[in-house]
Amino acid sequence: MxxxxxxxxxxxxxxxxxxxxxxxxxxxxxxxxxxxxxxxxRTTYHCLKCNRVYTAQPQAGPVPCPNCRHPNPQLHF
Ligand SMILES: [Zn+2]
The missing domain is CATH 1.20.5 (Single alpha-helices involved in coiled-coils or other helix-helix interfaces)
Incomplete structure (x- = not known):
């Protein structure tokens, strides 16, 4: 051993x-x-109603604002 x-x-x-x-x-x-x-x-969105900028998963149509629920189109630069 x-x-x-x-x-x-x-x-x-x-x-x-x-x-x-x-x-x-x-x-x-x-x-x-x-x-x-x-x-x-994620895609950037700008709310036309309350002027908030937010991000969300990209979708085909408008995405509602998390603050005021107003649907906004995607920002294009
Ligand atoms: Zn808003």
């Missing part, structure tokens, strides 16, 4: 640490990507 088993003392802890870091990397990468996709895919 060997006094120092290389596999159990070095390879297994390093393998577990690398697997843990890869798991955390994949988790945070997916989380950040979904967050930026949600914020990037």
């Amino acid at each position: 060997p006094a120092f088993d290389f596999t159990s003392f070095v390879v297994l802890p390093v393998g577990v640490a690398v697997a843990l870091l890869l798991g955390l990397w994949v988790y945070y990468d997916r989380r950040d990507r979904s967050f930026y996709d949600r914020t990037r895919c």
